[in-house]
Amino acid sequence: MNPEESVRTKRSASASDDTIGTSTKAASVVVALGGWALGMYTGFNLLVPLVASTVVWLAGKRLFSAPKQIMLPAFCVQAGHLVWFVLGMAISRQLLGASLIDIVLLSIGLTWLGMRPGRVALYVLTIYQLLSLPYTLLQFSQTDFGSPQNKVLLVHCIWRCLALFYMVRMYYRMGKPERS
Template sequence: MNPEESMRTKGSASAHDDAVGAYSKVAAIMAAVVGWAVGIYAGFNLLVPLVATAIVWLVSRKLLSKPKQAVVAPFCVQAGHLVWFVVLTAKGHEVINPNLIDIAWLTIGLTWLWLKPGKLALCVLAVYQLLTLPYNLLQFSETDFGSAANKMLVVHVVWRVLALFYMGRLYYRMSKPKKNVKR
């Protein structure tokens, strides 16, 4: 390869890296704007799952071993959602509550993901999220904009989408063939 081709290759890789960096910045700005808008709209409803997710993230970063660190993002988002369900159920003072199904499924799925991270645990949690997301979207469309129920449903939808995103990303990473490391 002559020096000009070598420079062109390096330049192409650099241009590609610059483009990826620019897309990442745009995505980060868009995420910040959407997060801000959801926070303004949902208000206090966002507090419990957000704080719970942050606390679970901090604790799990310390408790999980290095090989299990990959599950932290999907685990903590759903654990924060689970804490919110528990708080809502306790606040409702009802013995039989529809949230009990959510609490049971998330508890089983998250325990499984914590103890034995793998594709099957991700699939069980993804099925739950994929079954409940359309229901939450339907409820959202049927509630009055600005009502307490509408604001709560926005948070549910955001947490479910985040959970699906992080689980999909982890599933993709688990599906990639491992590179042979030569020593």
């Protein structure tokens, strides 16, 4: 390789790095602005599952063994959602509400995922989230924009989507499924 080709190769490599860097920076700014807007709109409703997910993440980094670290993001998002359900039920003092179903199913699924991370636990939690998300979206679409219920349901929708994203990610990190 002559020196001119070497310079040209370095220049083309650095040009693509600048493009990637610029698009990454732009995406970061957009995501930051979106997060800020979401936080301003939903207020305290976003804070509870966010803090709960963060606390579970920090505890999970220390408590879960290295092989179980693969399930930590999916576990944390759903555990934060579970804490929010429990807190909401405790504050509202409605112990026999619709949230009880979510609490029971999430508790069972997360216990299963935490003790034996695998595809079956992942499938159960994914099916639960896939069945819950359309119902939550329907409720969200029927509430008035800016109402407290609208803000709560928006956070529920986001947390369910995050849970699905991290479960799909975990599934692919575990490897492709075995063929029968």
